[in-house]
Amino acid sequence: YSYCVFTFSVGYSAVALNHVIDFKEKKQEIVKPVSPSELFPSLPIVQGTSKRIKVLTRLTLVVSDPSHCNLLRSTSANIRLYDIIAVFPKTEKLFHIACTTLDVDLVCINVTEKLPFYFRRPPVNMAIDRGIYFELLYTPAIKDSTMRRYTISNAISLMQICKGKNIVISSAAERPLELRGPYDVANLGLLFGLSEGEAKAAVSTNCRATMLHGETRKSACGIVYTVKKPRKVEDEERTLPACKKAKTQA
Amino acid sequence: AAPSRRYVLCEVVSEDPRCRQCIEDRAVGLAVRDAIGKVHGDYGLACCSISFTVKYLNAYTGTVLLRCRKDSYRLLCSALPFVRQLESRNLRYPCFLNTLHVGGTIRTCQKFLIQYNRRQLLMLLQNCTNEEERQCIQKSLLSCSLTEEQSQSGDEEDDDGTE
Numbered sequence: 001y002s003y004c005v006f007t008f009s010v011g012y013s014a015v016a017l018n019h020v021i022d023f024k025e026k027k028q029e030i031v032k033p034v035s036p037s038e039l040f041p042s043l044p045i046v047q048g049t050s051k052r053i054k055v056l057t058r059l060t061l062v063v064s065d066p067s068h069c070n071l072l073r074s075t076s077a078n079i080r081l082y083d084i085i086a087v088f089p090k091t092e093k094l095f096h097i098a099c100t101t102l103d104v105d106l107v108c109i110n111v112t113e114k115l116p117f118y119f120r121r122p123p124v125n126m127a128i129d130r131g132i133y134f135e136l137l138y139t140p141a142i143k144d145s146t147m148r149r150y151t152i153s154n155a156i157s158l159m160q161i162c163k164g165k166n167i168v169i170s171s172a173a174e175r176p177l178e179l180r181g182p183y184d185v186a187n188l189g190l191l192f193g194l195s196e197g198e199a200k201a202a203v204s205t206n207c208r209a210t211m212l213h214g215e216t217r218k219s220a221c222g223i224v225y226t227v228k229k230p231r232k233v234e235d236e237e238r239t240l241p242a243c244k245k246a247k248t249q250a
Numbered sequence: 251a252a253p254s255r256r257y258v259l260c261e262v263v264s265e266d267p268r269c270r271q272c273i274e275d276r277a278v279g280l281a282v283r284d285a286i287g288k289v290h291g292d293y294g295l296a297c298c299s300i301s302f303t304v305k306y307l308n309a310y311t312g313t314v315l316l317r318c319r320k321d322s323y324r325l326l327c328s329a330l331p332f333v334r335q336l337e338s339r340n341l342r343y344p345c346f347l348n349t350l351h352v353g354g355t356i357r358t359c360q361k362f363l364i365q366y367n368r369r370q371l372l373m374l375l376q377n378c379t380n381e382e383e384r385q386c387i388q389k390s391l392l393s394c395s396l397t398e399e400q401s402q403s404g405d406e407e408d409d410d411g412t413e
Contacts, residue, residue, distance in 0.1 A: 142332055145288065176265060177334075181348035184331040191289075191328050 012182060014054040014211065016084055018172070022062040056083040056211065060108065063098075064090040072102055084214040086135065092117035099127035105213045106135045106168065109158055111151040119161045128166045133210050134158060137172045138180070138188050155192035164198040168206045255301060256323035258352050259359045260330065262312035264345035269336060273309040277338035282316065282347075285332040290325050297322040298329075305356065311367070314347070315359060323352065 059082040063069060072079065072087075079085065086106035089095040098107050100123055107127060127134070136155050140147035158167075169189055173179045180188070182203050189199025262273055283302070287295045298318055306315035318326045327349060335344045351362040368391060375387045 138331070142334065148289075177263075177344050177346055180331045180346060183349040184327075184347075187324075187327045187349070188331055190324065 012053070014056065014207070016056040016058040016170075018058045018060055018086075019082075020060045020062065056214075058082060058084040058086060060086045060088055062088045062090070063094050066094065066097065069094070069097060069102060072104070080218060082214075083218070084210060085217070090116070095119075096123045099123035099130075099132065103217060104132065105210050105217065106133050108135045108137075109154060111137050111154055112140050112147055113150060115154050115157065119158055121161055124158075124161050128162065131209070131213050133166045133168045133206055133213075134162065135168045135170055136192065138169055138185060139171045139173050139178045141188070142178060142180070152191060159193040164194050166206065167192075167194065167198065167202045168210055169199075169202045170207075253301060254320035254354070255317055256320050256326075256352055256354060257305065257356055257359045258316045258318070258323065258327060258330070259350045259363060260314050260316070260347045261350055262314060262336070262345050263348050264312075264336075264343060266343050266345075268341075269343035269345050270309050270312065272336040272338040272341065272343055273307055273312060273314070274338060275304045275307060277336050278307065278314055279304050281333050281336050282326070282330070286325065286329040289329045289332050294322075294325045294329070298326050302326075311370075313363065315356070320354075327352065 059079065061068065061072070069087075072085070084106065085104045086108055087098045087102060087104045088108040088110070089098045090110075095107070095117065098104060124134075136151070136158075138151070141151040142148075167189075169185055169192075171179055171185075186196075186199045186203050189202050190196065192199075194202060262269065262278075264270075279302075283295060283299065286298050290298075300322065301317060301319045303317050304314060305317045307313070316326070330347050330349055333345075333347050335342050337343075350366060351359055353359040353362065371387055371391050375384065375391070
C-alpha cells in the first residue's frame with residue numbers, strides 16, 4: 001500500500017482501485033468491494049489543498065459474449081457497491097451494446113493488441129450523448145515498445161471517430177514506478193492525437209465527470225421534473241368552439 | 251533574433267534513496283536522450299538535441315532543469331514519461347520523471363521552484379516527529395525568498411534528509 005501513498009505524492013486528488021472480472025474463466029462471482037478505510041487507516045492530504053485524497057472502488061468487466069452482460073442488468077446487490085463500473089468489450093457487437101444500452105461509466109479501449117474491429121460513428125456518438133467515457137491506458141505503452149505502437153494506433157483511430165471528446169487516460173499500474181504525474185499524462189494525450197485542451201481535460205474534468213456519472217448511477221433511478229405551462233388566452237378561445245361542436249354533435 | 255528556449259523543470263521520483271547518487275548531468279541527459287530516441291526516433295533525437303542541456307541539478311531534492319529549443323519542447327515533454335531508469339557508473343536504479351513546470355526563462359522556473367519547495371516543506375512540517383526537525387524546517391521556510399543572486403536560490407531546503 002506504499003503504492004498508493006506514492007500516487008498522492010505526485011499530485012492526484014482521487015484514485016480508483018480496480019477489480020477485474022474476466023468472464024472467460026469459470027465461476028466468476030462479483031464480490032463486495034474492499035472498503036478503502038480498511039486498506040488505509042489515514043489518507044494523506046492533496047498537495048496544495050487541505051482536503052483528503054478520495055479513494056474509489058472500481059469494477060472492470062471483460063466481456064467476450066453477450067450473456068456476460070446479464071450480470072449488469074440483474075439487480076445484484078454487490079455491483080451497486082462499486083463507485084465506477086467499466087466494461088471491456090472484445091467484439092464489435094459488444095462494443096455497440098456497451099455504448100448504447102449498458103449501464104456503465106467507462107468503456108475500455110484495448111491497447112495491448114491490434115483492434116479486432118473498427119470503430120463506427122453511430123455507437124460512439126450515442127455513448128458521448130449518454131455521458132459514457134472511453135478509457136485509454138498508458139502503462140503498457142511505457143513498459144514495452146510493441147504495446148506503444150498498438151496504443152498509439154488504437155488511440156488515433158478512436159480520435160478520428162470521436163474527435164477527442166469523452167476520453168479518459170488512466171494507468172493500469174501494478175507497481176509504484178509505473179505511474180506518471182498528471183502533467184506528464186496530459187503530454188501523453190498529445191501523442192494520442194488529442195489537442196492540448198482535450199488532453200488536459202482527459203486527466204481532469206473528464207475524470208471528475210466519470211466519478212459524478214458513477215455517483216448518479218448509484219443513487220438516481222429516474223428524474224421527475226415539473227414545468228409550468230404558460231396558459232395563453234388564444235388557446236382558451238380555441239377550445240370553446242370545440243366544446244360547442246361536441247355538444248351539437250352529441 | 252536570439253533562439254527562443256524552453257526550460258522544463260522536473261523531479262526525479264524513485265523508491266530507492268540510493269537513486270539520488272545517479273542524479274548527475276551525464277546520467278540524466280543520457281536517459282532523456284534515450285527516451286526521445288525510443289519514442290520519436292532519429293528525427294526527434296536530432297531536433298531535440300540542438301540546444302539540449304541539463305541546466306541545473308539538485309541531488310538532494312531530485313530537481314532537474316532541462317533546456318531545449320522552443321520548436322522542439324513538445325517532442326521533449328512527450329518523451330519524458332518514458333524515462334524508466336537512471337544509470338551511472340554501472341549502477342542502475344528504476345525511477346520516473348515528474349514534470350513540474352515549463353517556462354520560457356530560468357527566472358520563471360526559479361520562482362515556481364521556490365513556491366513548490368515551500369509547499370513541500372510545509373508538508374514535511376506536518377509529518378514531523380520531533381521538535382528539533384520542526385524548528386529546522388520552520389527556519390528554512392522563513393528564509394525562502396528570491397534573492398538577486400542567481401546562484402543560491404535553488405537550494406532553499408536543507409532538511410530533505412528527514413524523508
